[in-house]
Amino acid sequence: MRTLKGIMCRGGVVGAPQAGPAARPSGQRQHRGQRPRVSRHPRRPWIVSALAALTTGAALTLGLTGCAGLGERVSGSNGRMDIAVVAKGYASPFWAAVKAGTMAAGQDLGVNVTFSGPDTESDVVRQVDQINLAHVQHPDAFVFAALDSSASVIALQQFVDSGIPVIAFDSGVPGSDIPVSTVATDNRAAAAEAAKHMAELLGGEGKVAVLAQSSTSVTGTDRRDGFIGWLAANAPGVDVVDVQYNDSDQAKAEQQAAAILQAHPDLAGMFATDDDGAVAAAQTVRRTERDVQVIGFDSGAVQIGLIRKGVMAGAVTQNPYQMGYIAVEKAVAAAKGEEVEPEIDSGFYWYDATNLDDPDIQKAVYD
CATH class of the missing domain: 3.40.50.2300 (Response regulator)
Known part of the structure; x- marks a missing residue:
């Protein structure tokens, strides 16, 4: 029979059995030589087993219903996978x-x-x-x-x-x-496509910055490295002067974009590795009225709107x-x-104002 070892929840374990003998009430102790007190009404084995089963079942139920984040099920238990x-x-x-x-x-x-x-x-x-x-x-x-x-x-x-x-x-x-x-x-290849368009927009030279969503996720690091690597190999005149990580936090990305623009008055371009960073970069450039080319990643509704209005040059979208x-x-x-x-x-697609309404692009965007 398998033993319920507990159900992991945020901050601890639910349903874990306690190890060791039952503790005596505080302030009581058994003196040396004293016989242990025996209940006059010992529990029958079948009662103990039944109580144990009920306790285990209750712990399992509480463990599952008391934990957040179990998600949404298409349908209930019905024998399906x-x-x-x-x-x-x-x-x-x-x-x-x-x-x-x-x-x-x-x-x-x-x-x-x-x-x-x-x-x-x-x-x-x-x-x-x-x-x-x-x-x-x-x-x-x-x-x-x-x-x-x-x-x-x-x-x-x-x-x-x-x-x-x-x-x-x-x-x-x-x-x-x-x-x-x-x-x-293929995030490296997708980011390389973004780098190619950035180099074309800048005429092969200028300073650019990267707003990356993560330094620990493979997605974020591959997009960062794919963009920087393509420029280093194919557009040496385009210089990456700053890389910042925003944890897909748009407010944080806006602060970073503003700081980059202030630190580099001659900045020519910004590449953001996700939707939050792209929107943050574009809105900051628009607010500061700077002439900076912004290229993003993904295709949320706000980012698509910024591309249609010409605030962003374009983006790479996944599916x-x-x-x-x-x-x-x-x-x-x-x-x-x-x-x-x-x-x-x-797969991925490059899109801008010229091809945004193409059928293949419309299948991939998620606005």
């Missing part, structure tokens, strides 16, 4: 589009899908808690986008030990063979809906024991 998804975020337009893709895949494939993520993309601790919660649910497969790849490895190992396949999406887990497949944009859909699709295949591709490129 269960796929748990933990993303980097929950409420932003990008993650809302990813969620829509995962839920659509669940409906089409006839499986239950749960979707959760931290409130902010800097809350690594919260995301690790959500990984642990997902493992407690013992899904048939687990789909995961890492905020901090190295911080997640220990928690992810639980799924491997339990025989549950892991599908990574958006960000992989470098140096680890835990994910059986990774569904993601978040498709990414979420494919990730669940591959999770179902892996749970069935089918072979899945280790790397799946979900």
